[in-house]
Amino acid sequence: MNLILLGAPGAGKGTQAEVICDKLGIPAISTGNILREAVKNGTEMGLKAKSYMDSGALVPDDVIIGIIKERLAQPDCSKGFILDGVPRTVAQAEALEQMGVAIDKVVDLEVADEVIMRRLSGRRVCSACGASYHVEFKPSREPDRCDRCGGPLIVRKDDEPATVRDRLAAYHEQTEPLVDFYRQRGKLVVVEGQDSIADTTALLLKALEA
Numbered sequence: 531m532n533l534i535l536l537g538a539p540g541a542g543k544g545t546q547a548e549v550i551c552d553k554l555g556i557p558a559i560s561t562g563n564i565l566r567e568a569v570k571n572g573t574e575m576g577l578k579a580k581s582y583m584d585s586g587a588l589v590p591d592d593v594i595i596g597i598i599k600e601r602l603a604q605p606d607c608s609k610g611f612i613l614d615g616v617p618r619t620v621a622q623a624e625a626l627e628q629m630g631v632a633i634d635k636v637v638d639l640e641v642a643d644e645v646i647m648r649r650l651s652g653r654r655v656c657s658a659c660g661a662s663y664h665v666e667f668k669p670s671r672e673p674d675r676c677d678r679c680g681g682p683l684i685v686r687k688d689d690e691p692a693t694v695r696d697r698l699a700a701y702h703e704q705t706e707p708l709v710d711f712y713r714q715r716g717k718l719v720v721v722e723g724q725d726s727i728a729d730t731t732a733l734l735l736k737a738l739e740a
Contacts, residue, residue, distance in 0.1 A: 531556065531610040531738070532632055534617070536708055537639030538701045540646040540694070541723055542730060546639065547614045549731045550738075556610040559601055561594065561618075568597045575600055595625040602631060610634075619704050620711050636712040637734060641723035643698055650694045654683035 531554060535543045547558035568576030569583070575596040582589045598616060601607070617623040626633070641649075652665040654674070658681025663670045670676060674683045687693055712718040719737040724730045 532634045533610070533612045533738075534633055534636040534712070535612060535614045535639065536636060536705065536712075537723070538641060538643070538646055539697045540650045541639045541641040542727065543614050543639055545727055546731060546734055547612050549727075550612055550734070553735065554610065556612060557606050558612045558614055559598070559607075559616075561598075561615040564597055564601045565589065565594070568600065573597070573600055591619070591622050591625055595622060595629060598626070599629050599631065617708060620707050623708055623711055633712075633717060635719055635738060636708075636717045637737065638709050638712075638718060638720045639723050639730070639734075640720055645723070646698065647691065647694055650689045651685075651691050653686070653689045655686055656681045657684045658682070 533550070533556075535547055537543045544558075544560070547560075550556075551558045565576075565579055569580045570576070575593055578593045579589045579597060582593070594616065598613070602611060617626055648666070649664070652667070654663045654665065654670070655661070656663075656676035656679065659676060659679045661676050661678045662668075663676075663683060670683060675681070676683060688697070709718060721730065721734045721737050724733065
């Protein structure tokens with residue numbers, strides 16, 4: 531099954547992608563990871579992307595889609611794949627179609643902005659070992675100290691309220707139009723994100739079977 535996961539930053543796409551991978555035996559393909567991999571491996575598209583990244587410019591759509599096409603041609607994608615973080619725009623979705631990348635279902639993981647604000651602004655990361663916590667959902671035993679190594683817990687810049695608001699605004703402006711794009715093509719499945727990861731997974735797997 532060829533899937534796309536849509537959802538705002540903090541909606542839980544990465545977590546759900548991992549679960550679906552295990553259940554269906556297909557790889558999760560995250561744009562950030564394959565971009566870094568293509569650059570490291572020195573592929574044709576990777577070298578193109580590197581020239582943009584080195585100059586601080588955004589990597590253009592045709593290069594991003596080219597890297598995805600390279601990745602989807604690998605043997606582990608023969609039974610299907612999950613795209614997480616791409617397409618980000620309608621232009622990228624159209625480019626995927628033009629390249630002949632067939633998509634079976636698009637899952638829109640819907641979580642209210644205020645819930646995402648609570649989730650992300652409550653995240654804490656150990657500055658020493660990288661372990662992650664949440665003040666509400668997964669607190670450390672000692673406030674602001676890592677259970678594992680005792681290192682100080684910090685708020686990542688990405689999780690600061692002002693940054694989260696900016697990321698949500700960018701998502702609503704650039705990526706949300708994809709919901710209508712795929713709805714018109716009869717491929718959209720909407721899953722309401724739950725407080726519990728397991729509850730969200732149950733709904734998601736049920737939606738994929740429908």
